[in-house]
Amino acid sequence: MPRDLQEIMEIKQEIRDRLSQKLSKREMNEALRDHHARRRPRPCGLTIHTGIGCPLRCTYCYIYDMGFGITVKPYPLKPEQLVYALVSNPYFIPGHDGTLIALGSVTEPFLPQTKELTIGYIDAISTYLGNPIQFSTKMYMDKRNARRIADLDPGISPLITIITIKHRSKLEPYAPSPELRFKTIENLAEAGLKPILFYRPIIPGIADKEHVDILMKAKHAGAIGVVAGGLRITENILRRLHEKGIPIDEIVRRSLQPIRGRKQVPIKTSDIKKNIMKTATSLGMKYFLQACMANIYTHGAYCFRMVKEHIVSEPYRLPAPSEIRDILGEAGLELLDTRIAGYTLIVYARGVCSKTKKFLLEELIKYKYRICVSIKLEKTCFTLI
Ligand code: SF4
Incomplete structure (x- = not known):
């Protein structure tokens, strides 16, 4: 763990020096111009883009309202360039106890077109930085790739998204079936990882009816816990849900602001989250209130809030x-x-x-x-x- 700001600067400079032996001037400049070299981490860590666009076109997805397309291109930085960008980011702290990293926020990281790049990113981050990595996916991961990832970062935090079984053809028509995703959980668990069910987005009217079944199946497959996350709606998403025959009255009733244009409006799901938490607890699964908690946990640590919320029973000492x-x-x-x-x-x-x-x-x-x-x-x- 870097002790102070000076030490953080020195470690980042050292890594930049090492990478400058491997990258051309042009590649370094590309990395410096990239938003990974500038973006401020969110409370849950820094999200890393592994591709641009997503062909899975999940009905509830907001990335298309953000301007992303329905085809995917691998992200233009090669793995060493990405690390160069990160260590040039003034907000980034390198190391095992440094900035949390999340792969897969505005695309699916394990698409056939991006899978090798994503694994390359995991490899480079583990090799040069050691920061805790988390990914979320709907793709099927076979045993070989599960082992590859576990070898690169044995603490990596895999979030496997499953939010419906009954309505998958309406909500996630191009994604692998939930059955294959349960199998992914099984493969990751067999590789020695701690897979976690990612119940996001919670769709009112669907999650309330299906979550018990999904949690039971995930637990049976080897998921050790659950992260649940809310739904954000735009006018386009609402229209698509309606066109697919998903009842939208309850969604509209729960919207916390008027749904207009491309603005992402949060939908109230706290009561459904509570029920998911109760089910998780009754099944002996950990319920993580936020994705960052899952990332910390699978890397063998915990935070103040996890202790206070009884997610772990460990001692915690406040800094003097x-x-x-x-x-x-x-x-x-x-x-x-x-x-x-x-x-x-x-x-x-x-x-x-x-x-x-x-x-x-x-x-x-x-x-x-x-x-x-x-x-x-x-x-x-x-x-x-
Ligand atoms: S896989 Fe993720 S990024 Fe791709 S369409 Fe579905 S929700 Fe959006």
């Missing part, structure tokens, strides 16, 4: 003020106070720093002590970078 003071001191900030609000450590500090550095400090404390962090600065930050 002196530890936070030392970290802030490196960045020229003075610690004023700390307190816990919900599941977040609030750090009150005084001093001047860039927004980038403040974010990096939050990330550093978050990953070091496994707790969400918010730094409140007495003085307004300068946006230097």
Whole structure:
């Protein structure tokens, strides 16, 4: 684990130096211009694009409203370039206790056209960085590929999406059948991994009726837990669902904002999530409230919230003020106070720093002590970078 900001910079520079022996000037410049070199991680980590577009055309998918197409091209960066982009990203922390990585947010990472690139990305990230990796997929993964992935990152967090069996031809007409996905779970478990059922998106009117059956089958196949996630709707998605004969009244009734145009509107699913959690618990499966928890867990760790929510029964020690003071001191900030609000450590500090550095400090404390962090600065930050 990098101890401070200086050490993070040195490790990133070292990796850039190693990669500059393997990449041409042009390849390095391409990596530097890529959004992976700039994007701020989300609370659940940094999403990595393995392709552009997706041919699976799931009826509920929002990527087409974001401008992605129905064909896929492998992402233009080769694996070493992707790592070069990551270590050039000012918000990225390398290492086993660094930024969480998620593959497969705006495409399916194991399509025939992108599978080898995705495995190449996993290989390069494991070789140069060691950051915890998670992927979500609907594709069938055979035993050989499950073993390949397990050899590259034995802690990798596989999320296998299954949200319906009955309505799959209406909702996921081009994706492999749920039966094949249960088989994927089996193959991943046999390879020594900890597969997790990804119940996302929860579709009201469907999930309520099918989730018990799906969880039981996933458990039987070897899934150790569940991550459930809500549904976001646009006008196009609503129209497609209606055209496929999926009842939309309940979805509209639960929408938290008016559904207009391409704006993704969240649909209330908290009550259904609760039922999924109850079922998971009764089956002896872990219920992870967020995907990042599953990523941390399969890599042998846990966070403050997982302890508080009884997802794990392990001891947790909050960082002492002196530890936070030392970290802030490196960045020229003075610690004023700390307190816990919900599941977040609030750090009150005084001093001047860039927004980038403040974010990096939050990330550093978050990953070091496994707790969400918010730094409140007495003085307004300068946006230097
Ligand atoms: S597989 Fe994923 S990215 Fe592709 S269409 Fe389905 S939901 Fe969208």
